[in-house]
Amino acid sequence: MKIDDTNMAIIKRLRRGRTPYRKIAEDLGLTENTVRNRVQKLMDEGVLSITGAVDPAALPGHRLVIVGVKLHDMDMVKAAEAFGSLRGVVAVTIVTGRYDLMVMVLLNEEFDLLKFYTEEVSKVSNVQSVETFVVYKTLKFKVPYVL
Numbered sequence: 001m002k003i004d005d006t007n008m009a010i011i012k013r014l015r016r017g018r019t020p021y022r023k024i025a026e027d028l029g030l031t032e033n034t035v036r037n038r039v040q041k042l043m044d045e046g047v048l049s050i051t052g053a054v055d056p057a058a059l060p061g062h063r064l065v066i067v068g069v070k071l072h073d074m075d076m077v078k079a080a081e082a083f084g085s086l087r088g089v090v091a092v093t094i095v096t097g098r099y100d101l102m103v104m105v106l107l108n109e110e111f112d113l114l115k116f117y118t119e120e121v122s123k124v125s126n127v128q129s130v131e132t133f134v135v136y137k138t139l140k141f142k143v144p145y146v147l
Contacts, residue, residue: 052145065135067103088147090144106145
């Protein structure tokens, strides 16, 4: 799918939060139907998703951690997909450096780090080692609520 200037302008307006398609259309000089169709196509193509996002620090009993993952072999995409399906996982990235993957995980009092490792990470067979980074504070960062 081609991401043209109009699609980018629509995406930029949506990042500010809930915005009626009518308002976006007025701002961009388009019809409401054009905006609606473009947004739907962006969503169908997997380019855009519209979700509620939360600041984990604002939720009582919740914590965000980043897990650096070293794999046994270089099948990084398959491992990333496996991690992406685990409970609590907000995002998975394939990276350079001493880790192969960085996994962002949302935890709470019922689903803590020990449960994440013993009940979820144990399902992924290609893991050589992990290192956990506890996030104390985020700035301008919100995550989908995945628990």
